[in-house]
Amino acid sequence: MTQVTVRLYKQGDKVWHDFKAELIKRYENSAMVDISESKAFSKMEKQEFNNLIVVSKHVIVEKRAVAGIDDSDILKTSVNNGLKKISKKRKEARAKYARRIAEAASQCDTLIDVAKRIGKSTTFVKRVASEFEIKLPRRNNGHEEIASR
Structure with missing residues (x-):
């Protein structure tokens, strides 16, 4: 199933530290592990x-595995679907602002004036303008844009 690291296992007067084992079954507060491949x-x-x-779940290092979240494919697809929606x-939202930015850009002299008229930041205005290929004013607050930016 999943390989985990056990920090401590005590049986009688013997103690084993930091060994690898294969997770077999999860219980409410403990887990059954296979030690057949362990060198300890x-x-x-x-x-x-x-x-x-x-062993107790508290002594297992990989908390995600004992919590039942070791099926990473399901986790990745749900996260990817959420990101796609966002x-x-x-x-x-950017498309909604693109028309207003294009209109404001034709009427204003500086990038800051465009941003003020739209009510958004200059970086947002630049990002939307580059995405929708809108020509912005070359002057930023009365000064020429630095070519390296």
């Missing part, structure tokens, strides 16, 4: 435990 346990100890131990809304 001897062959006799593995046989004694039948290659399985139950970017679609933002594009529609």
Whole structure:
């Protein structure tokens, strides 16, 4: 299933620290892990435990795996779908402002005047203008734009 790191496991007077194990099953406050591939346990100890131990969720380092969020494909698709919705809304909002920016750009002398007339920041105005290929005034607050910008 998922490989996890266990910080501490105590059985009687023996203690094992920082070993890798395979997550088999999750419980409410603990998890069953497979120690058959772990190098921390001897062959006799593995046989004694039948290659399985139950540890507290608090001692497992990978919190996402024991919380049940180890299926990363589902997580990625839901995040991507959310981002697509947000970017679609933002594009529609920019399109709404593009017409007003084009109108204001033809009437104003400076970029700051365009931004004031629209009620948005100059960076927003520049971004929308570049996206919709709107020609903006070359002067910014009475001074020529620096060519490096």
